[in-house]
Amino acid sequence: xxxxxxxxxxxxxxxxxxxxxxxxxxxxxxxxxxxxxxxxxxxxxxxxxxxxxxxxxxxxxxxxxxxxxxxxxxxxxxxxxxxxxxxxxxxxxxxxxxxxxxxxxxxxxxxxxxxxxxxxxxxxxxxxxxxxxxxxxxxxxxxxxxxxxxxxxxxxxxxxxxxxxxxxxxxxxxxxxxxxxxxxxxxxxxxxxxxxxxxxxxxxxxxxxxxxxxxxxxxxxxxxxxxxxxxxxxxxxxxxxxxxxxxxxxxxxxxxxxxxxxxxxxxxxxxxxxxx
Numbered sequence: 001x002x003x004x005x006x007x008x009x010x011x012x013x014x015x016x017x018x019x020x021x022x023x024x025x026x027x028x029x030x031x032x033x034x035x036x037x038x039x040x041x042x043x044x045x046x047x048x049x050x051x052x053x054x055x056x057x058x059x060x061x062x063x064x065x066x067x068x069x070x071x072x073x074x075x076x077x078x079x080x081x082x083x084x085x086x087x088x089x090x091x092x093x094x095x096x097x098x099x100x101x102x103x104x105x106x107x108x109x110x111x112x113x114x115x116x117x118x119x120x121x122x123x124x125x126x127x128x129x130x131x132x133x134x135x136x137x138x139x140x141x142x143x144x145x146x147x148x149x150x151x152x153x154x155x156x157x158x159x160x161x162x163x164x165x166x167x168x169x170x171x172x173x174x175x176x177x178x179x180x181x182x183x184x185x186x187x188x189x190x191x192x193x194x195x196x197x198x199x200x201x202x203x204x205x206x207x208x209x210x211x212x213x214x215x216x217x218x219x220x221x222x223x224x225x226x227x228x229x230x231x232x233x234x235x236x237x238x239x240x241x242x243x244x245x246x247x248x249x250x251x252x253x254x255x256x257x258x259x260x261x262x263x264x265x266x267x268x269x270x271x272x273x274x275x276x
Contacts, residue, residue: 042090042238043245044172047165047256051088053267057160060270061149065132068145074131077122093173094234095189095203099225106217107206153269160266162259168248176241177204185236192227203228 049057062079069076096102101110124132134144143151150156176182186202193200200209203224211217228234249256 060273064149102221106221185233188231189233
């Protein structure tokens with residue numbers, strides 16, 4: 001049995017570190033660059049849990065843990081649910097794309113609507129921790145509420161993370177980044193930035209160019225979005241990566257379909273918990 005030493009609001013559910021080269025979905029009805037093109041998602045989306053499904057999985061896990069703890073005579077305060085920081089997985093996959101957000105927050109993200117700061121996990125007494133974690137060996141009850149909740153959902157790291165699909169989207173990003181069409185579009189973006197007085201080689205690497213002054217950061221981030229739009233780098237990269245993904249999906253169709261079916265069953269159980 002896996003042990004979880006502390007209770008957190010996202011203890012077993014899917015708290016995804018998204019962005020950069022990790023993700024897939026654009027806002028419905030808008031294109032990859034946020035400028036109104038019609039295709040709104042990469043092909044691999046069909047084989048990955050959506051942000052909403054992952055959020056449901058978080059919430060269902062928390063609800064089950066709270067119910068279990070209450071029923072076993074060790075009630076805890078309600079867990080404070082924390083939603084993913086981005087709207088979707090495609091956001092920032094090819095650099096900044098939201099002009100309004102860049103003008104307000106620079107390279108940062110808007111504050112969460114759930115809480116001004118990450119919630120503090122509830123303090124557990126020794127008795128509560130025993131109920132939460134369970135007991136080893138043949139003692140009773142051997143299974144804690146944490147593992148019980150995971151079992152009810154049919155949740156495992158492999159099911160939840162759909163490793164074949166996740167590896168496909170990592171590979172497609174890496175391959176597309178080296179494609180001559182994307183390299184050319186990135187060069188156009190860099191030239192645009194240079195004309196505005198900034199020296200930056202790629203819209204996806206901001207680690208070495210974040211200004212210390214907040215006003216300067218916001219201005220620079222907004223310039224990145226404008227250059228992404230004028231250079232077409234996001235549209236080009238999105239189209240190139242989508243084509244690579246189509247080919248990769250054909251070669252891995254059976255494994256991807258099996259993963260998706262298992263993940264969907266978990267998502268459906270989570271939804272049933274929340275609707276119950």
